[in-house]
Amino acid sequence: MSKHRPNRLAETLKEEISQMILVELKDPRIGFVTVTSVDVANDLAHAKVYVSVMGNEEETKxxxxxxxxxxxxxxxxxxxxxxxxxxxxxVFVNDPSIQHGAHIAKLLRDVGAADTADEDESHE
Known part of the structure; x- marks a missing residue:
């Protein structure tokens, strides 16, 4: 079977599921959720939906x-x-890539702040 069909279906599922989570699901346990990607099996029988949830570990679960x-x-x-x-x-699966990216950005900001503090001390 061609690999194009599962890829097209994955994109369509991503759009439709994102819209349904945003508009139709009224469960208060569902926080700020972003559908990051969808993997569809070649036989089109199973789809794994990767979502990123903003919040702590308990809210994510x-x-x-x-x-x-x-x-x-x-x-x-x-x-x-x-x-x-x-x-x-x-099946919905947690995708920690956005949280990981935010953590890396925070570390880079901290390193940048430490570098500017070191430069200020050396100039005095």
């Missing part, structure tokens, strides 16, 4: 739990919106 509980609803809505014979089974 609660949001992922709520999303995985809503996966059946999301799958049925995907089946209605996208013309597929079978909608893929959906």
């Amino acid at each position: 609660a949001s992922l739990d709520a999303l995985n509980r809503a996966a059946g609803f999301i799958r049925s809505e995907i089946g209605k919106r996208i013309r597929l014979r079978h909608a893929p089974a959906i």
Whole structure:
């Protein structure tokens, strides 16, 4: 099977699931969630949705739990919106890349602040 179809489906799923999380899911446990990517199996039967959740570890776990509980609803809505014979089974997985990037940026800012403080002390 061509690799183009799973990639196209992954992009479509990313857009549709992002929209559904933003507009249709009313679960208060779902915090600020961003769909970062979607991997679809070659047989189109399974989709792994990577999400980034802003918040602490407890909020992340609660949001992922709520999303995985809503996966059946999301799958049925995907089946209605996208013309597929079978909608893929959906699993939500935490993608820590945004938090990791924010941590690296903070470390770089701290190093930059320490460098400017060292320069100020050496000029005095």
